[in-house]
Amino acid sequence: MTTMTDEKVNPTPILSWNSLNYDVKAKHGVRRVLHDISGSVYPGELVAIMGSSGAGKTTLLNVLAGRVQGGRLYGNIEFNGVKRKPSSFKRLLAYVEQDDLMFAQLSVRETLNTSAQLRLSDKKYSEEEKNERVDSVLRQLRLTHVGDSRIGGGGERGVSGGERKRVSIGVELVTDPSILVLDEPSSGLDSSSAEMVVALTKQMSVERRLCTLMTIHQPSAEMVALFDKIIVLAQGRLVYMGLASQAVDYFASIGFPSTHPNPANFLIDLTTVDFSSDSAMQKSEEHVRLLAETFAKHRDSALLTAKGSFESGVKTDCSQRNVDITPEVAAIALFEPAPMSRWLSEFQILMRREWALSVRNHSLVYGMATEPMVMMLFLGFVFFQLKHDQASVQNRIGALFSLSISCTFAVIIPGMTVIMSARDVVLRERSAGTYRMSSYFFARALCIYPLVYIPYTVMYTGAYFIAHLQYEASKFFIGMANMYAILFASLGFSFAVSMLVKKIEAAHIVTPVTLATLMLFAGNMSHAGAITPVLRWIKYICMYYYAYSGFVQNEFGGLEFECDTSSTLCYRTGEEVIATYGLDEFPIWLCIVLNLVLGVGLYIAAYCLLRWKAKPRYLWI
Ligand SMILES: Nc1ncnc2c1ncn2[C@@H]1O[C@H](COP(=O)(O)OP(=O)(O)O)[C@@H](O)[C@H]1O
Numbered sequence: 001m002t003t004m005t006d007e008k009v010n011p012t013p014i015l016s017w018n019s020l021n022y023d024v025k026a027k028h029g030v031r032r033v034l035h036d037i038s039g040s041v042y043p044g045e046l047v048a049i050m051g052s053s054g055a056g057k058t059t060l061l062n063v064l065a066g067r068v069q070g071g072r073l074y075g076n077i078e079f080n081g082v083k084r085k086p087s088s089f090k091r092l093l094a095y096v097e098q099d100d101l102m103f104a105q106l107s108v109r110e111t112l113n114t115s116a117q118l119r120l121s122d123k124k125y126s127e128e129e130k131n132e133r134v135d136s137v138l139r140q141l142r143l144t145h146v147g148d149s150r151i152g153g154g155g156e157r158g159v160s161g162g163e164r165k166r167v168s169i170g171v172e173l174v175t176d177p178s179i180l181v182l183d184e185p186s187s188g189l190d191s192s193s194a195e196m197v198v199a200l201t202k203q204m205s206v207e208r209r210l211c212t213l214m215t216i217h218q219p220s221a222e223m224v225a226l227f228d229k230i231i232v233l234a235q236g237r238l239v240y241m242g243l244a245s246q247a248v249d250y251f252a253s254i255g256f257p258s259t260h261p262n263p264a265n266f267l268i269d270l271t272t273v274d275f276s277s278d279s280a281m282q283k284s285e286e287h288v289r290l291l292a293e294t295f296a297k298h299r300d301s302a303l304l305t306a307k308g309s310f311e312s313g314v315k316t317d318c319s320q321r322n323v324d325i326t327p328e329v330a331a332i333a334l335f336e337p338a339p340m341s342r343w344l345s346e347f348q349i350l351m352r353r354e355w356a357l358s359v360r361n362h363s364l365v366y367g368m369a370t371e372p373m374v375m376m377l378f379l380g381f382v383f384f385q386l387k388h389d390q391a392s393v394q395n396r397i398g399a400l401f402s403l404s405i406s407c408t409f410a411v412i413i414p415g416m417t418v419i420m421s422a423r424d425v426v427l428r429e430r431s432a433g434t435y436r437m438s439s440y441f442f443a444r445a446l447c448i449y450p451l452v453y454i455p456y457t458v459m460y461t462g463a464y465f466i467a468h469l470q471y472e473a474s475k476f477f478i479g480m481a482n483m484y485a486i487l488f489a490s491l492g493f494s495f496a497v498s499m500l501v502k503k504i505e506a507a508h509i510v511t512p513v514t515l516a517t518l519m520l521f522a523g524n525m526s527h528a529g530a531i532t533p534v535l536r537w538i539k540y541i542c543m544y545y546y547a548y549s550g551f552v553q554n555e556f557g558g559l560e561f562e563c564d565t566s567s568t569l570c571y572r573t574g575e576e577v578i579a580t581y582g583l584d585e586f587p588i589w590l591c592i593v594l595n596l597v598l599g600v601g602l603y604i605a606a607y608c609l610l611r612w613k614a615k616p617r618y619l620w621i
């Protein structure tokens with residue numbers, strides 16, 4: 001392989017970077033995580049970033065992928081010879097994260113299908129072509145036999161670790177990326193699965209003329225043999241970048257002959273910092289610095305004499321395709337962002353997926369269906385067949401308040417759990433620009449409704465008749481509408497909390513505390529008209545207040561009660577009860593409307609939080 005032919009075959013590296021420096025905040029000032037790193041990679045190459053733990057492999061990979069957040073980044077990166085544009089680069093880059101973030105309840109084929117449906121443009125690909133692509137990816141990644149198995153994970157049985165990793169890769173490869181990036185694809189896998197993952201990645205790189213970059217901690221000798229190039233980092237410094245086959249010779253030439261049959265082990269031993277004592281640490285840091293400096297010098301001289309032989313592209317058959325394209329033309333062609341699907345079709349695809357996820361989550365479905373039934377029996381039988389004596393006044397009040405409460409906790413907490421459990425996958429898909437957040441948001445919301453509204457309708461009907469609330473069709477349905485309104489607001493609440501709080505544990509603390517506090521303003525524990533003036537406004541943002549007030553007015557309106565001769569305090573009519581509790585501030589219809597308005601407000605807040613607050617802010621050079 002001579003320099004001249006390489007230059008002709010690959011005029012422009014697909015990705016090149018120059019003097020990358022990255023600083024993060026540390027306890028005492030700033031810490032440099034990457035020191036002056038330069039390099040370039042070409043289509044069709046498989047490049048491994050190696051080094052001991054903490055060497056900066058993931059950081060470098062993220063910087064190159066445009067996925068680094070926080071800190072300060074210096075240097076420049078070019079994609080096809082020109083500055084990268086975030087939106088298009090994002091779609092031409094496939095990023096396979098270290099943790100396989102996928103939905104456990106979907107099958108392998110469904111997972112790939114959804115990705116293909118969402119990420120391949122409707123204009124360019126017909127339904128059939130999309131399916132064909134999924135089939136071919138399944139075949140290429142040797143996944144056809146597990147196509148119909150569930151992904152599993154998180155306590156559910158599913159495909160093996162190696163297969164799961166390959167699905168993660170497949171999700172990215174159903175599109176046509178130019179660069180495939182993998183963070184530790186072999187971690188957690190047995191050696192043969194790990195080798196298979198690397199071997200398949202190599203095959204894909206060659207076949208599709210993909211540039212693949214992966215970080216890898218301790219590859220076997222067989223894997224090293226598959227790599228075209230390696231980048232060796234130590235303490236954030238570049239100690240080697242070049243052909244994998246020449247690495248050992250290079251180190252031997254600078255006075256470090258190989259000590260291990262596996263080049264990877266040798267390189268890691270050579271570059272690991274010894275933290276056992278201060279003096280040992282200083283010594284090994286010095287050693288790393290020396291290696292980095294030596295390499296920099298070596299590269300400079302190699303560049304001067306052989307012009308690029310050290311880093312030039314590996315010749316591949318497919319790399320001929322671009323022969324005559326100047327950097328500018330190639331850049332324009334590649335920078336054209338892949339068109340996304342239309343909003344409606346995105347929404348439909350996501351609806352299908354979210355619905356499958358909802359109904360296949362059996363504990364969720366059973367839980368959300370059983371809980372209202374239990375509530376129905378308790379509500380019905382504790383307040384069994386209410387009469388018209390004075391005791392029934394208190395019982396009615398209790399029944400209606402319990403009904404309002406059960407429409408919040410039991411809906412908000414499971415809802416929140418469902419929404420938040422999907423968070424990581426959604427964020428991954430978002431980083432890849434898979435779909436619009438608005439279509440996801442609507443699909444997710446709509447898929448929760450049936451799970452809540454159906455059981456609650458049954459619960460309400462059952463409790464209504466067992467407890468014998470006023471048997472009047474209009475009252476029955478007005479009460480139902482009132483319940484639907486608070487359920488709507490409750491779901492809005494769970495969306496808002498899910499988007500506001502990052503961790504599910506925190507959400508499980510914030511929510512009950514907030515709800516318990518809001519309960520004080522419902523008009524049951526405190527008189528709605530006599531709350532301390534400074535806090536009185538809270539009742540207007542309290543879904544309990546509207547719901548409870550609506551239920552009480554609906555049920556008590558038109559009721560008459562019997563008075564004992566012995567009792568001094570006696571309610572004669574329902575209206576007296578409503579007035580005593582001060583629950584007639586708004587008419588029933590307005591209570592319903594206000595809860596709907598509150599709900600809409602919460603959804604809007606949730607959407608804004610998702611759209612802007614949870615948006616990742618990647619550093620871009
Ligand atoms: N955002 C950050 N804030 C603080 N420290 C960071 C940050 N990113 C990376 N580091 C530090 O940089 C070093 C390299 O990290 P990383 O790239 O994850 O290493 P590797 O993947 O090689 O094991 C580690 O010591 C890590 O603690």
Ligand SMILES: [Mg+2]
Nearest residue numbers: 057058184215
């Ligand atoms: Mg890492």
